[in-house]
Amino acid sequence: MKTLLALIALIALARPAVGQTADDYRGGWRTDAGEPHTFEFSIHDNKVRGIYCTWCGDATTLAFVDGTYGTSGLTFQITHVKTDGTTAYKDTATAKFENGVLRVSGTSGSRSADQFSYTLIKDPRGPDPLGVVVTAIPKSRTTPPIQRGAGPGAGGGGGGGRGYIQPGPWKSKLSAKDVLGVWLGFGAGAPKQYFIFKQVGTSIRGMVCGTCDNTYTMAALDDVVLDGDMLKFNILHEDWGDGELSTFLKHVACHVGWNELRCVTTADHQPTRPVPPGVVPGFSLEGPIAIDATAGNTWSEWPPKGTSR
Numbered sequence: 395m396k397t398l399l400a401l402i403a404l405i406a407l408a409r410p411a412v413g414q415t416a417d418d419y420r421g422g423w424r425t426d427a428g429e430p431h432t433f434e435f436s437i438h439d440n441k442v443r444g445i446y447c448t449w450c451g452d453a454t455t456l457a458f459v460d461g462t463y464g465t466s467g468l469t470f471q472i473t474h475v476k477t478d479g480t481t482a483y484k485d486t487a488t489a490k491f492e493n494g495v496l497r498v499s500g501t502s503g504s505r506s507a508d509q510f511s512y513t514l515i516k517d518p519r520g521p522d523p524l525g526v527v528v529t530a531i532p533k534s535r536t537t538p539p540i541q542r543g544a545g546p547g548a549g550g551g552g553g554g555g556r557g558y559i560q561p562g563p564w565k566s567k568l569s570a571k572d573v574l575g576v577w578l579g580f581g582a583g584a585p586k587q588y589f590i591f592k593q594v595g596t597s598i599r600g601m602v603c604g605t606c607d608n609t610y611t612m613a614a615l616d617d618v619v620l621d622g623d624m625l626k627f628n629i630l631h632e633d634w635g636d637g638e639l640s641t642f643l644k645h646v647a648c649h650v651g652w653n654e655l656r657c658v659t660t661a662d663h664q665p666t667r668p669v670p671p672g673v674v675p676g677f678s679l680e681g682p683i684a685i686d687a688t689a690g691n692t693w694s695e696w697p698p699k700g701t702s703r
């Protein structure tokens with residue numbers, strides 16, 4: 395009888411928490427008081443990866459998440475890296491979704507070995523509206539399309555209405571030093587986007603954000619490959635997306651030349667869009683800016699005005 399009861403207990407523990415799915419955890423989360431702490435979780439099957447940062451426009455604070463999703467939530471490590479890509483230290487942590495918030499707790503791997511505990515929320519602002527439907531998790535944050543000015547110079551394409559003009563020959567053999575750092579694009583002011591690439595051991599990982607205080611306007615970058623003259627990587631869309639899905643991989647392929655990162659994107663579920671005559675598809679970023687040069691990119695107001703629940 396005791397054996398039967400123990401077996402029943404084990405089966406109960408193996409079941410996911412009632413009503414919980416990976417969608418309860420995936421995507422961006424941030425603190426709503428005190429020092430900022432931000433997480434982006436990408437979840438596929440039971441594999442978790444993503445990013446952690448404090449002041450996310452300051453690339454020196456960017457660290458990387460790896461772990462698993464299971465019956466008790468998320469179990470993961472946070473790898474903090476040095477400028478040369480070697481590991482500075484690793485934190486161990488867990489995350490549990492409860493009553494609409496995410497509770498993260500763990501132990502720092504730094505010399506102080508401090509315990510930490512954060513209560514995280516989904517950003518109430520939701521994703522930025524675009525010229526298409528932007529689907530979000532939760533569904534209540536989905537935004538309808540808006541009309542914006544468009545033209546050959548729109549969307550970070552450069553050229554000031556003249557169409558795209560290649561700056562010079564693309565580098566024929568890319569190395570890590572050609573891409574590591576921060577690349578900026580998509581306009582000026584707060585909506586501009588930061589594409590951040592850091593060395594993590596023998597790999598390259600990163601994040602994109604803009605604005606960098608809103609978890610709905612950021613995503614992890616992973617699966618980075620240097621292939622001859624091409625930089626290839628995936629944007630891990632988890633809780634928002636331009637189109638009918640909120641969770642998917644956006645595949646990006648880029649050339650580098652004269653401080654320009656020229657990219658095109660595809661997503662498996664999205665049809666190829668018609669390109670107007672005379673327009674070269676894609677977007678451009680400028681850089682790279684050294685990671686350390688972004689130190690101090692903080693904001694004086696936290697949480698951002700009008701975003702507290």
